[in-house]
Amino acid sequence: MANKRHTFTYPTRIEYGPGALKDFTFIVKDRGLKKGLIVTDPGVEKAGIAQTLKSYFSEAGIESVIFNDVKSNPTEENVLEGTKLYKESACDFIVGLGGGSPMDAAKTMKVMATHDGPLEKYDDMKGGDKYILNNMPPFFAIPTTAGTGSEVGRSSVITINHKKTIIFSPYMMPDIAVLDPMITISLPAKLTAATGIDAFVHNLEAYIVETFHPMADGIALQAMAMCVKNLSTAVNNGSDVEARGNMLMASAMGAIAFQKGLGLNHAIAHGLGAIYDMHHGLANAILLTEVMRYNLSREGTRARYAALGSIFGVENDAEKVIDAIDKWLVSLHLNIKLSALGVSPDKLEALEDYALADPCCPGNPKKVEKGDVLGILTKLM
Ligand SMILES: [Fe+2]
Numbered sequence: 001m002a003n004k005r006h007t008f009t010y011p012t013r014i015e016y017g018p019g020a021l022k023d024f025t026f027i028v029k030d031r032g033l034k035k036g037l038i039v040t041d042p043g044v045e046k047a048g049i050a051q052t053l054k055s056y057f058s059e060a061g062i063e064s065v066i067f068n069d070v071k072s073n074p075t076e077e078n079v080l081e082g083t084k085l086y087k088e089s090a091c092d093f094i095v096g097l098g099g100g101s102p103m104d105a106a107k108t109m110k111v112m113a114t115h116d117g118p119l120e121k122y123d124d125m126k127g128g129d130k131y132i133l134n135n136m137p138p139f140f141a142i143p144t145t146a147g148t149g150s151e152v153g154r155s156s157v158i159t160i161n162h163k164k165t166i167i168f169s170p171y172m173m174p175d176i177a178v179l180d181p182m183i184t185i186s187l188p189a190k191l192t193a194a195t196g197i198d199a200f201v202h203n204l205e206a207y208i209v210e211t212f213h214p215m216a217d218g219i220a221l222q223a224m225a226m227c228v229k230n231l232s233t234a235v236n237n238g239s240d241v242e243a244r245g246n247m248l249m250a251s252a253m254g255a256i257a258f259q260k261g262l263g264l265n266h267a268i269a270h271g272l273g274a275i276y277d278m279h280h281g282l283a284n285a286i287l288l289t290e291v292m293r294y295n296l297s298r299e300g301t302r303a304r305y306a307a308l309g310s311i312f313g314v315e316n317d318a319e320k321v322i323d324a325i326d327k328w329l330v331s332l333h334l335n336i337k338l339s340a341l342g343v344s345p346d347k348l349e350a351l352e353d354y355a356l357a358d359p360c361c362p363g364n365p366k367k368v369e370k371g372d373v374l375g376i377l378t379k380l381m
Contacts, residue, residue, distance in 0.1 A: 011173065012174060013176045015176055018241055019182070021056065021178060021180040022056045024176065025060040029060045033138060035093075036092075037067060037089065037109070038050055039070060039095065039105055040067070040068050040096075041070045064095075065085060071101065074104055076161075079105055079108045082109040083109045087113070092137060093137050094110050094140070095141075096139070096140070096142065096150075098142075099145040100145075106141070107139065107167075107174070108156045110137055110139045110172065111136060114136050119158065120160050123160075123167070124166040124168040129168050132171055136172075140176050141177050143177075143248065144187070146196060146234070146251040147251050149199065149251045149254045149255020149256070150255065153173070154169065154173045156168075179245075181248050182244075184247070185239050186238075192231075193333065194282045196227060196231040197284055197329070197334060198285075199247065199254045200224060202255060202257065203219075203253065204220070205261075205266060206220045206254070206260045206261065207224070208301050208305075208365050209260050210365050219256055219257045221311075223249075223257065224250075224311055226247070226250040226253075227250050228311050228312060234246075261360075261363035262360040262363050263291075263361075264291050264364040264366075264368055265284055265288060266284065267356075267360040267364070268287050268351065270355070271350075271355050275347060275350060275351060286341075289325050290376050290380055291376060296318055300365060303318075305322065309321055312328075337381060338377065338380045348378065349374065356373065
């Protein structure tokens, strides 16, 4: 496919490392910005991270206000309330601080700060991206978990009238992503494990999408190796800055790689999130090896799985790689049955319908037919 036209866009500036959070406030000052809206959620605020950022801003001579009410699935109301606060407080920049939800909500507030409503107008599935212009305030993203990689992404998922809606524009890319491992240290072991596997799956699914994108493939391979090497340490010894930093970087790399696309693992995980409100990373972890086994009959995918042998210290053999991932998931306590999480057999068909209609499904290298998802889910009950 090297003889075809492709467009590659990898422009995000990343400020990485312990201390990056504080240094970042001086970069903002150097840009002449005066007052920021910090968008976060109640959990991050409770952990004291929003207040720390606010005091760093204050030391740098920058005012800030905190909007802390982002829901775990951010809504249109969240976006409109935050945008109102931005305008009423006469802010001139926005910061998304937290996991994927605050970063997505903040990214969309940036759009609504300079664009007329309704938000629905910008629905990517209805071609809304063409209405998003490059006249938006500066926007910075600071992840407090290592998983979603939303800090290097150009889209957000917002619930509008109970429907998950994708808002997308190349102009929504954060101006700077601040990756400071020190602010991920307080993340509990369970969440570290689940979000870390989400990062791994982003890289794995991007790697097997059959699109010509060797840059994404290279990033995905390196990031998978970093996950395998560092996730267990980050889970078992949360204050290991080296492991936390590598996971934070692997998470950003995952989102950079999945500009190439995602696949069936995410299509089903989205259904488990929508119907059972299941944690996204946990859902991905539960599905991981069964989806890999399903994909084995696709020759190119089998070869790509096999090539991961060296990362896991096993032979370059797809089945051996899958077995190694199973053991890894057991060691992370993520080998959980769907039935143990309340998934009932009579909902499996609805989950399949959701997965088949999910935008990630067509990215899967093996074409997914009716009944296939049902087969995978039944094995996981
Ligand atoms: Fe994900």
